Amino acid sequence: MATSFEQLRQDNQFGVRAKIRSGAYCDHTSGLANGFLQANLVILDQSYALDFMRFCQRNPKPCPLVGVTDTGSPYMRTLGADIDIRSDVPSYHIYRHGVLDRTVSDITDLWNDQMVGFALGCSFTFEHALIRAGIPVWHIDNDRTVPMFKTNIKTIESGPFSGPMVVSMRAIQIDKLDMVRAISSNFPMAHGAPVHWGDPADIGIADLNAPDWGDAAPVGDGEIAVFWACGVTPQAAILHAKPPISITHKPGQMLITDVAEDAEIPIINPAF
Amino acid sequence: MATSFEQLRQDNQFGVRAKIRSGAYCDHTSGLANGFLQANLVILDQSYALDFMRFCQRNPKPCPLVGVTDTGSPYMRTLGADIDIRSDVPSYHIYRHGVLDRTVSDITDLWNDQMVGFALGCSFTFEHALIRAGIPVWHIDNDRTVPMFKTNIKTIESGPFSGPMVVSMRAIQIDKLDMVRAISSNFPMAHGAPVHWGDPADIGIADLNAPDWGDAAPVGDGEIAVFWACGVTPQAAILHAKPPISITHKPGQMLITDVAEDAEIPIINPAF
Numbered sequence: 299m300a301t302s303f304e305q306l307r308q309d310n311q312f313g314v315r316a317k318i319r320s321g322a323y324c325d326h327t328s329g330l331a332n333g334f335l336q337a338n339l340v341i342l343d344q345s346y347a348l349d350f351m352r353f354c355q356r357n358p359k360p361c362p363l364v365g366v367t368d369t370g371s372p373y374m375r376t377l378g379a380d381i382d383i384r385s386d387v388p389s390y391h392i393y394r395h396g397v398l399d400r401t402v403s404d405i406t407d408l409w410n411d412q413m414v415g416f417a418l419g420c421s422f423t424f425e426h427a428l429i430r431a432g433i434p435v436w437h438i439d440n441d442r443t444v445p446m447f448k449t450n451i452k453t454i455e456s457g458p459f460s461g462p463m464v465v466s467m468r469a470i471q472i473d474k475l476d477m478v479r480a481i482s483s484n485f486p487m488a489h490g491a492p493v494h495w496g497d498p499a500d501i502g503i504a505d506l507n508a509p510d511w512g513d514a515a516p517v518g519d520g521e522i523a524v525f526w527a528c529g530v531t532p533q534a535a536i537l538h539a540k541p542p543i544s545i546t547h548k549p550g551q552m553l554i555t556d557v558a559e560d561a562e563i564p565i566i567n568p569a570f
Numbered sequence: 571m572a573t574s575f576e577q578l579r580q581d582n583q584f585g586v587r588a589k590i591r592s593g594a595y596c597d598h599t600s601g602l603a604n605g606f607l608q609a610n611l612v613i614l615d616q617s618y619a620l621d622f623m624r625f626c627q628r629n630p631k632p633c634p635l636v637g638v639t640d641t642g643s644p645y646m647r648t649l650g651a652d653i654d655i656r657s658d659v660p661s662y663h664i665y666r667h668g669v670l671d672r673t674v675s676d677i678t679d680l681w682n683d684q685m686v687g688f689a690l691g692c693s694f695t696f697e698h699a700l701i702r703a704g705i706p707v708w709h710i711d712n713d714r715t716v717p718m719f720k721t722n723i724k725t726i727e728s729g730p731f732s733g734p735m736v737v738s739m740r741a742i743q744i745d746k747l748d749m750v751r752a753i754s755s756n757f758p759m760a761h762g763a764p765v766h767w768g769d770p771a772d773i774g775i776a777d778l779n780a781p782d783w784g785d786a787a788p789v790g791d792g793e794i795a796v797f798w799a800c801g802v803t804p805q806a807a808i809l810h811a812k813p814p815i816s817i818t819h820k821p822g823q824m825l826i827t828d829v830a831e832d833a834e835i836p837i838i839n840p841a842f
Binding site: 344347348351352355356357358359363365366368369376454456457483486490491562563565567568 | 624628631648
C-alpha cells in the first residue's frame with residue numbers, strides 16, 4: 299500500500315526506512331526522519347572500489363565519504379543496525395558503461411558478492427541548520443528537488459574517475475551570505491562551505507533555469523546564487539569511468555541512516 | 571651534514587623537508603614548519619589498500635585520512651607539489667608480518683610499484699591551537715614525544731585490520747578541560763575531541779608512567795589526564811593484519827606537508 303509524504307513525516311528513521319524498503323514509498327526524502335543523517339549512495343564492483351575511495355578522499359567537498367560496506371555485504375553497518383542498501387533507497391539509477399539504463403526501487407536481483415556500497419554525506423544536513431537559523435530554503439518550502447548543475451570546476455582524478463564537479467544552488471539573501479557560509483562550513487561531512495557565489499557563468503553554468511538534475515529555483519531581488527559541492531558528482535565521474543555496472547540513488551531520494559545529524563563522526567560502532 | 575633542531579626551526583616546510591630528504595635530520599618534527607599540516611604515514615601493498623582505507627573510514631578519530639597515493643606512486647600529490655614519501659619522513663619503521671624489523675631513514679630501496687601510501691592527520695594541529703589559546707603542552711615545553719598507550723577501546727574492524735585504539739595523553743588543568751575539548755573538536759582531521767579524560771584504568775591503561783610509545787609525562791596537582799585517539803593506531807592494526815611488509819613513520823617523526831593547518835580540506839589540487 300502506498301504511503302504519502304505527509305504520513306511518513308510522522309515516522310522516525312526506522313519507520314521511514316521500513317516503508318521505503320517495502321516499496322510503499324518511492325519519492326524524495328527531504329524533510330523525512332528529521333535529525334538523522336541522509337546519504338548519497340554509489341555501488342561499484344570491487345575492482346573499481348579502491349580508485350573510487352581515492353576519488354572521494356581527493357574530492358571531499360563533493361564526495362564526503364560517510365560509510366563503506368564490506369565487499370559483497372549489502373549492510374552498511376556503521377550507519378545503522380539494519381540498513382540494507384539493496385532496498386532502503388526509494389529509487390535507484392542503474393548505469394551500464396556509465397550510461398543511465400533504468401530506474402528501479404529495489405536492486406536485490408542485481409546485487410552480487412563483488413559489489414561495494416559507498417555512502418556520501420548530503421546537503422540536507424546543512425539545510426536543516428540553515429532553517430534552524432531562520433534562513434529560508436526555497437526548494438524545501440516549495441516541495442521541489444534542489445537544482446544541480448555540472449560546472450567547469452574539475453575534480454582531482456583517481457584512476458578512471460574524473461570529470462566536472464556538480465554543484466547544488468540555493469538563493470540566499472545577500473546580507474545573510476556570511477552567516478550561511480559560516481554555518482555550512484561547520485558540516486564538512488555535508489559538503490562544508492560553498493564553493494562559489496555570484497555569477498553562475500564563473501563556474502561554467504550557462505543557464506540557472508536549466509539545471510542538469512532537480513528543479514529550477516528562482517533567485518529573487520536582494521538574493522545571490524550560492525553554490526555548494528554536490529554528492530551527485532560521482533554520477534558524473536561514473537560517466538567517465540564507464541564501469542560495466544554501477545548503481546546510485548536517484549538524486550533527491552537518499553539513504554536514511556541512524557546517525558544523528560550533529561554526531562561528531564558518522565559512525566555507529568556495530569560492536570555496541 | 572647534520573642539521574640541528576634549532577637550525578631547522580628557521581626553515582619553512584620546503585626547507586625542512588629538503589633536509590629530512592637528504593638525511594641531514596632524522597628526529598622528531600614537533601614544532602617544525604609551523605602552520606603546516608603534519609601527517610602519520612602508512613605504506614602497504616595494494617592488496618591491503620582497500621581494507622585499510624575502509625579501516626580508516628570506520629575509525630576516523632584515530633585514522634583521519636588526509637592523503638592517499640596512486641598505486642606505485644611515491645608522490646603524495648594532494649598534500650604538496652614535491653612530496654616523496656620514500657625519503658621525506660625522518661625515520662621509518664619497517665614491519666615484516668606485523669613485527670617491527672628495523673628503523674631506517676629512507677625506504678627508496680624497499681619501494682615497489684604495488685605499494686600505496688596513506689597519510690593520516692596528526693595531533694600537532696590541535697596542539698598548536700591549544701598553545702595559541704594559552705594552554706601549555708608539557709611534552710612540547712620539555713622537548714619530549716607525547717606519551718602513547720594501547721587501550722581497551724576496540725577499533726571497528728575491516729578485513730584483516732582490527733585491534734585496540736591507541737591514544738595520546740596530555741595533562742590539562744581541570745578548569746580548562748571544557749575549553750580544551752571545544753578547541754580540539756574543531757579539528758576532525760587531527761583526531762577531534764578527546765575520547766576519554768580522568769582515570770586511565772577506565773580505558774585499560776595500567777600505568778601512566780609506562781607508555782607504549784613516546785615519553786612518560788606527569789599529571790600535576792589540579793590537572794587531569796586527557797586522552798585523544800592517536801595516529802599510531804594503524805601500527806597496532808598492522809600487528810593484527812600481519813602483511814608481509816608494511817612501513818610507517820617512527821612515532822613523533824612525521825611527514826610535513828604543504829597544506830595549511832587551518833585549511834578547510836587537506837587537499838592541494840595538483841592541477842593548479
